[in-house]
Amino acid sequence: MRKVFAIIAVLVLGAVSVPAMAITSEQQNSIKENCSSIKETLVSLQHTDARHRLNVGRYYEIILNKFIVPLNLRLVDNNTTNAELVANQSNFSETRAKFNNDYIIYQQNLEELVAINCEEEPVKFYEKLETTREKRKAVRQDMAKLKTLADKQMSLVSGLKEKTE
Amino acid sequence: MTTGGRNLAIMGIVSCVIAVATAGASLAIYHNTGDIYLDRSRPGFLPDEEEIEEEEDKKESEEYNFETSGKITAEVLEEYLEKLKAEVDVINAYQEAFSDSALSNERLGI
Numbered sequence: 001m002r003k004v005f006a007i008i009a010v011l012v013l014g015a016v017s018v019p020a021m022a023i024t025s026e027q028q029n030s031i032k033e034n035c036s037s038i039k040e041t042l043v044s045l046q047h048t049d050a051r052h053r054l055n056v057g058r059y060y061e062i063i064l065n066k067f068i069v070p071l072n073l074r075l076v077d078n079n080t081t082n083a084e085l086v087a088n089q090s091n092f093s094e095t096r097a098k099f100n101n102d103y104i105i106y107q108q109n110l111e112e113l114v115a116i117n118c119e120e121e122p123v124k125f126y127e128k129l130e131t132t133r134e135k136r137k138a139v140r141q142d143m144a145k146l147k148t149l150a151d152k153q154m155s156l157v158s159g160l161k162e163k164t165e
Numbered sequence: 166m167t168t169g170g171r172n173l174a175i176m177g178i179v180s181c182v183i184a185v186a187t188a189g190a191s192l193a194i195y196h197n198t199g200d201i202y203l204d205r206s207r208p209g210f211l212p213d214e215e216e217i218e219e220e221e222d223k224k225e226s227e228e229y230n231f232e233t234s235g236k237i238t239a240e241v242l243e244e245y246l247e248k249l250k251a252e253v254d255v256i257n258a259y260q261e262a263f264s265d266s267a268l269s270n271e272r273l274g275i
Binding site: 027030031034037038041042043045047048049050051052053054055056057059060062063066067070071073074075077078100101103104107108126129132133136137139140143144146147150151153154157158160161164165 | 198199202203205209210212216229230231232233234235236237238239242243245246248249250252253255256257259260262263264265267268270272273274275
């Protein structure tokens with residue numbers, strides 16, 4: 001009976017386990033040989049990302065708190081509301097929060113990637129690199145969405161301006 | 166050792182334990198909340214001279230504040246759009262900031 005359970009457990013684990021990333025032996029050797037320069041590039045990237053994150057984050061905050069929110073408040077002050085502008089404010093705020101969280105997750109992964117000894121564990125390093133790329137992509141997608149929402153804000157206000165004229 | 170001396174030693178040890186515990190908790194919170202990734206006062210993350218000059222220039226320039234009360238006219242919205250466009254142009258310039266290429270195999274030499 002124990003044998004049966006053991007066999008079933010092995011089969012189940014084998015079915016659900018994620019196959020190792022396909023990394024060629026050439027890539028493994030490249031990682032081992034260039035480990036120090038790869039690490040330097042990644043550390044430099046951490047610095048660059050931090051600068052970009054702070055700069056762009058500041059502008060997201062300005063757009064939300066100095067433009068989007070005050071306009072909706074002023075519309076309320078004028079006893080009028082615009083459902084699309086309110087929805088845009090909500091979407092922008094949510095997406096900005098998601099961007100903040102996704103950036104933290106990405107940086108945590110990047111930090112873990114830098115910590116791996118790529119000379120001794122090139123396969124593990126490459127797997128983590130793939131994961132980090134996905135997290136970075138999520139950050140980029142959030143930025144693209146925020147750009148779309150900012151453009152939408154301009155479009156909606158242009159429409160409001162035409163109605164006011 | 167006198168009673169007073171012993172009590173003083175105990176107080177010293179307890180103070181050290183509390184200090185280490187609170188410092189450890191602060192560092193854990195600092196790391197886990199992600200604030201560490203936004204902290205540019207860390208060695209190696211300090212802004213360079215160009216950035217500091219840009220920051221000072223930005224502070225010196227007039228800051229736009231859209232009032233939350235008052236009549237909404239076409240002129241008001243025209244100015245609003247003009248100022249908003251300036252901010253949107255900046256974030257557009259950052260669209261490639263987190264591009265794929267930075268972690269590509271070619272860039273890393275893999």
